[in-house]
């Protein structure tokens with residue numbers, strides 16, 4: 001395992017971090033998966049009270065009990081659910097209880113989507129105040145934030161110097177959109193953890209298309225995608241969601257080859273992205289609050305197939321979504337979009353959703 005300093009915190013964390021959002025129903029097996037990751041050198045474990053229908057923190061709690069190797073916990077509070085200092089305090093106590101630890105090492109203000117939310121978090125009596133108080137009492141080591149803001153806004157938050165680290169979505173597909181944030185973190189020696197290295201499953205689902213990101217004989221596309229993040233200057237930890245022992249082993253094997261990415265390969269990826277990859281939906285579902293209740297992520301992921309293959313394949317995917325019951329008969333359809341624009345404001349990929357839905361509606 002490779003360990004890196006997390007910003008100015010004095011903590012050395014494993015370059016591959018464990019994302020705890022993919023545990024299955026069998027909790028004993030999930031515990032085994034976490035403990036195996038620890039045996040193989042992973043020491044950064046990320047969770048949230050909502051992951052796995054609220055079971056994730058407690059699964060970690062069981063796994064951490066008498067775990068022989070040192071580990072760091074990361075969990076979160078969300079403005080929408082915990083809107084003030086008191087609610088955050090209750091959240092921290094609940095997380096400590098479920099995780100079975102005396103202190104949360106990295107506590108996140110979760111999912112800051114824009115500067116307006118950031119301002120609410122920082123307001124007197126708000127979530128930040130509650131978390132800072134808990135920090136002063138020794139319940140938290142480091143206060144950090146997670147975000148889907150654009151690079152310039154991430155820079156603004158980092159430059160306010162109120163957080164010691166940032167968790168952001170970063171991968172082969174969306175990386176140009178986030179460069180400014182990583183640069184700001186580097187300049188201020190703030191730790192950077194990246195989530196979503198596989199583009200919300202898009203990379204493994206279209207592994208033939210993404211084959212070109214591989215650099216080594218025998219490596220998988222997933223490993224190449226983790227390497228892409230881990231080799232980037234300024235990135236401390238690459239979080240990978242793990243639900244099985246096989247996934248743990250595969251992710252760790254990424255480090256059998258050097259954690260570097262050649263300049264030629266980066267250039268090749270940049271060229272391809274400029275051509276088409278930047279326009280793919282990652283299925284993150286941040287657009288879920290459509291007033292017309294359109295299942296935007298399903299339609300936009302089907303549209304990916306038009307970008308990657310052709311229109312016919314996209315149409316087949318929409319038919320399949322209907323047959324499989326993902327889009328139900330009485331669900332609103334693409335053509336029901338009223339172009340209110342709410343989804344485009346929050347879209348993490350900044351996609352022209354309205355235009356795409358209109359095109360699909362016409363088809």
Ligand code: SF4
Pocket residue numbers: 289290291292293294296336337338339340341342343344353354357
């Ligand atoms: S623009 Fe269309 S798809 Fe987007 S939120 Fe509004 S109605 Fe829904």
Ligand code: SF4
Pocket residue numbers: 280281282283284285286287288296297300346347348349350351353
């Ligand atoms: S349309 Fe945008 S916000 Fe919605 S799932 Fe796709 S990438 Fe995420």
